[in-house]
Amino acid sequence: MDTRVRPLASGVRAPDFDLRGWSSAHLERVEQALSGWVAADAPAGLGDAMRYAVLDGGKRLRPLLVLAACEAVQGNGHAALRAACAAELIHAYSLVHDDLPCMDDDVLRRGKPTVHVQFGVARALLAGDALQALAFELLTPDDGTVADIVQATLCRLLARAAGHRGMAGGQAIDLASVGLALAEAQLREMHRLKTGALLQGSVMMGAACGVAPAAAGAALARYGAAIGLAFQVVDDILDVTADSATLGKTPGKDAAQDKPTYVSLLGLERSRAYAQALLAQALAALDASGLDAAGQERTQALRALADMVVNRDK
């Protein structure tokens, strides 16, 4: 094992890796690709609503995970760019539908009016629907740039991550859980599906853009599961600790809506310890992946992203 690639102490970034520089180069490609691919040609204002929902906003964590995982397996970068954008489209559509009056009834997102406020409820509904379809369209180009087996695998992973045993299923549990006292296992299951499935799916999609030994694939899946859950634990922590200026949204909202959270269940200190334990799990999975053998630091972006997910302040 290369001793330079070690589990990060929590809060410490990889000394030799510039996550900010890495992210900014990759995000520029993602933004350009999204702008080119998202539906400028859609009729009757639908394209405007789709672009409003997707462009110029968000952390783009899912695209970064796809691209970092692709780098870890030295996969097809063009396929990964498509997968990165597809994962973001699924995330974006879920936010559009989540914000609708029949769901969370939110009027602001990232400081802008939500899609249904800007374009009307019916068009927001359709824009979300069309974004989901577009995600699968991006994964299946007919120009020979992405191998059939990669296209099929990417569609399989994304459909599972988005569907009833993934994101949509988690949202259904969330809907049914307001005002209920969930046990930790139930809370974990809800978040594993609602948020974790697409984050883990993003990692696995990146891995599917290359050829990796089965053990490496399984290790990346464990990494994805750990940071998927950690993301939500940290979200719950920030919901009670961050001020609204830093967070960019109203803190305390979950508690106000009587939604179960990790903080309400475990308390703040145990939630923080849990997030750090999940970070350690994620890094240990990468250690065991075999991808960093022979002096390569292929997983350094994944390591830094895990650290960022857990130790972010917004």
Add this chain to the structure above:
Amino acid sequence: MDTRVRPLASGVRAPDFDLRGWSSAHLERVEQALSGWVAADAPAGLGDAMRYAVLDGGKRLRPLLVLAACEAVQGNGHAALRAACAAELIHAYSLVHDDLPCMDDDVLRRGKPTVHVQFGVARALLAGDALQALAFELLTPDDGTVADIVQATLCRLLARAAGHRGMAGGQAIDLASVGLALAEAQLREMHRLKTGALLQGSVMMGAACGVAPAAAGAALARYGAAIGLAFQVVDDILDVTADSATLGKTPGKDAAQDKPTYVSLLGLERSRAYAQALLAQALAALDASGLDAAGQERTQALRALADMVVNRDK
């Protein structure tokens, strides 16, 4: 050319082909497959809503088109069964979302309460979203039964048919057209996308389950375009001519909602003639496909379905 396989006179069924028997055998497989595949394992009542939306209802025209087109190219029947169900899931999700209060606000469909009436608006929204994801999940099994290239092609065709340049785009035009006087070209474009894209896509998905010469594929695409449009023209005719008992829904609804229709644009007689002309186009495309060469009647189910689409009374 085999003289037994000739364009049908409009209204006349193929003498040697039993569409009722063919359909009933195929529909039994489709219903069983849907019942097995639709989300009994989804959490928090989501599966119940998804199954309610899909099972035990509808003409299943899209699945029949997929299966008939697969027969025409002698393709992989298992792949076609998955594609047939996937096309129906997209159709079913579109009805769930169309019926929502923010869209058509319908409380009855096929004589039953609509999904949001039965399960609540939020769960209906999620059920629709999850059905769309499940469609792509059905197309991408990892059990070796469907070749990667077929999986990729089916996902590509379905995503395009469902998305912003297909069904969702057509619905956006529909939404923006209420109360407007559309020219025939605009009305045709709306229906080409809203209804036609998924019907044509179903034919092309069936064709993608086998290997056909490019000319045959192009002919099937023309067939699909013609019956896709014919379906809507006939819908508009039945909306003014059928009684509600036959139709199973309230006739005259489009006119009452001030939606543009073929009948409002062309009148009843010219609409009927147009539907027959489209049937003739569809049959001519099959004649030109080359699929019926050498005494085979591979397109007989497609021929009978086209006839049924145009000459149905509900």
